[in-house]
Amino acid sequence: MTFTFDARVARRDFDVSFTLEEGETVAVLGPNGAGKSTLLNLISGLLAADDGHAELEGASLFDTRAGTQHGSKPPHQRAVALLAQEALLFPHLSVLNNVAFGPRSAGARRQASHAAARRWLAEVDGSEFENRRPAQLSGGQAQRIAVARALAAEPRLLLLDEPMAALDMAVTPAIRRMLKRVLAGRTALIVTHDILDAYTLADRVLVIERGRVVEDGPTREVLERPRTAFAAGIAGLSILSGVRTPTGLRTDDGIELAVSTGAAAANATEWPAPDAGTAVIVAVRPSAVTVSNRPPAAAVNAIEGVITDLEQRGDLVRVRTDRLAADLTARRVAELDLTDGSRAWFSFDPGAAALYPATRPRAR
């Protein structure tokens, strides 16, 4: 276990504990105000925990059990580097001196720190900018340099706080590719809202809501079989919870749904079919849902819903209800005359849904 964390902050209703393995990159997902920033600030030492402890590679970062503040290391002694949404390059230093800042602070001489800085600049494809001032860089270039600066400090743990949120959409893929390269084999925590970031960069996902860890598991597991509304939302799935029946499940509000463990549920083969009566969840992709104004023919899963939201997504419209969502063409939306508050029937094929236990088996 390379990093263990367990802390509470009463005034932010924050109570989180988890561990990281050596070289593991974990994505932290969660709605705004869930406590992601609090988590990063606690780890980097910019915020003090009321109660708890954290260790990184055997060294204590803070430990309230040892007495008030007694065991809390200041940020500069923690070997935890923070990469924020904005690059925050020091405006008065050249790119090279920005990257050399960490090595210099660690006591390296000018020459050695510049050599290290050039190495890391090459790593992020930023060598050509070494003599520029931060104000001469574009957002994407600045964020590359910020990554090099963070890595040059040789942190044992790297924290990334939505590193691509402030960037131009056009440069995001290149930055993501670069991050994938430099994060390989590195112990890191990346806060993100982007499912692609989670899939590309993270081995594991933590979902934080209201200051608690509500989901923790391998990336694919969490995003393909979400247990919480937030994870389902970010994965673009609709989920319904209920109990297992021989043919599928009965939802919490008593609707019988049929789910076949056919080809579409191929992933379910990893899991034994849940026993009848156990709490289960069914996940349905909006593209697999059809909508009609009248109850559809029998034998198909159909739920009546009140439309809460219509969102234009390219040539499709995502129609949301409090239970299921559906992706429809604009023409179909017009034909059905769907608006906020109107009622419609949402149906899906038994083979198009995934069924899995409501509690995730502990992987570790």
Place this chain on the structure above:
Amino acid sequence: MKASSGYAGVPRWVLAIAIIGALFVVLPLVAMVVRVNWGQLIPLITSKESTDALLLSLRTSGAATLLCIIVGVPMALVLARTRFPGQRIVRSLVLLPLVLPPVVGGIALLYTFGRQGLLKAPMDFLGIQIAFSTTAVILAQTFVALPFLVLSLEGALRTVGTRYEAIGATLGAGPTTVLRRITLPLVLPALVSGAVLSFARALGEFGATLTFAGSLQGVTRTLPLEIYLQRESDPDAAVALALVLVAVAILVVGLAHQASLGNAGGRQRLL
């Protein structure tokens, strides 16, 4: 008045009042320049009394500015970056010399550092006397000039914020390294302009100096004191010296403005 790009809705009557205000500031200077006896200018300002006063003013103001920087930077840092009970009161007290009549400041200094002052015992023990010495001039100038530096720097520190400092700390820099390599360079323009304001205020100091340091030629008689004295006996000399003081002030402010402009320009160019 040529309208620049965009809507600038300044009513004419506002413009009129602004011009009256500007005249109010500029006209007295013009009136003084008109009164200068140009024929006698050089002998008047190169007399022993005049040069003594000018050099003393420059020396003491320079020393006072240095003192302001040495104690003002830590004061601004503590006010801007820490939180402690009674902080607002402390800030108000530190800024008090801004609104205090300088004469009152001089009396207060006299009762602190004077022969019968609050610090009489330790000063007697160390065998130092401050009142009515050049040191007293410097202390009086520092006392009135310090708030300018603290105020200007504290504002800049708050504007810059702590985000760069936090990043520096997570990169492994200790508090002193962060201060030296991040904080101070970021607020350098404000530090320069604060120091210039302090220098200008020290240069013009009159009331506190006269009260606390007296008026001894070459020791405590700074340029403003000299001008005031000459006004009685030799108005031509007073006006000539006043012109010198205005010139020095304009020079200092101009140089500092140039320096900060050069700085900002350097950054502008990079955009």
